[in-house]
Amino acid sequence: MKCALVGSRFFAASVFEALRKEEGIEFTSIVAPAADDRLALAATAAGVAVHVLENPKIVPGHAIAEGTELIIAAHTHARVSDEALARSRLGGVGYHPSLLPRHRGIAAVEWTILEGDPIAGGSVYHLADGWDAGAIAAQDWCFVKKGETARELWERALAPMGLALLSRVVHQARAQGCLPAFPQDPAFATRAPMIRKAVVLTEEVSATTTSLVVSIVGADRHGIVSSLAERAERFGANWAASRMTKLASEFAGMVHFEVPRANADALATALRGLDAKGLQVVVARSDDAAVPASLRSVELKLVGEDRVGIVSSLTKILAERSISIENMHTEIVQSGVSGKHFKIDAHLLVPAALSVDALRQELGALASEMMVDIALGERQLAVPLG
Known part of the structure; x- marks a missing residue:
């Protein structure tokens, strides 16, 4: 049985x-999103050639070797093109960790x-x-333990189930030369899009406080x-806000304090007093807490599946609309079973003439282009009591 495997990470x-x-099982093609992906490394170590996708969204026809009998999709977010499926005698199947048609989607x-x-x-379904x-080729089920997390459920039951189901389907295809195909009932279909509070815009201006940005360096x-x-x-x-770290034996940090204006000088003096304890302290003060009328202070939070180009695409949109970035923090985090997510926290200065709805549409277009889910919402300013 000559198979092509399209996938990524541990499961693939x-x-x-x-x-x-x-x-009786031979791999004619291995298709991965990157040369350092776990699937690509495993195939390379076994002496099997790897096709690295140029476009992470789609598997082209030439990625599948002639003579392939079955394409197997295992943890891939790239669509297997019609041209690729046409190169396989039996088409392709993929594993989805739900009882399809329930929970169609990435999460x-x-x-x-x-x-x-x-x-x-879990369901093994025909790629279509x-x-x-696509029609179901094989399914199995399990109980969900009380209090179990998504990752725990995946590792305990659904990943091993997927491995067993795919093995069963491949052996059935080899033995019988065909695969069962039971159509899904769309009446029971639900969607499972990636779970993200991806972009939140907030406008915050305070005329009663002063910002002190404090830099501290010294022996840890x-x-x-x-x-x-x-x-x-x-x-x-x-x-x-703050950023702190230990570099070699030195402590280095930056802290942003918002202090009542009447207390700003006294706090700055007290912080500089730490010099006497062997720390180097620099205090920068900004009394211009209010943003000019021509600009709005906007906080942006974005979370998406980690991929090349998120920052460049986002900053290009912002620059083209004369949006300034006051500060930006990025990080990569592990989330659920969906893999690595990329997070951005940024403070922006947006021209007052640009509406939030217009910015929402621009970022929505970026979300579609980058294959991520984006949600926008304005947080209203708190109304002072009394």
């Missing part, structure tokens, strides 16, 4: 390692937990047009952060 690598050791396991489903399952909508020791916090509390300052 596990499918590759399990099936290649079985008699099926997460939605299983969110919906409180007592039973979960639509969102996980206990109590540095506590000393900063104690002085901030003494003068009624809010610890708005």
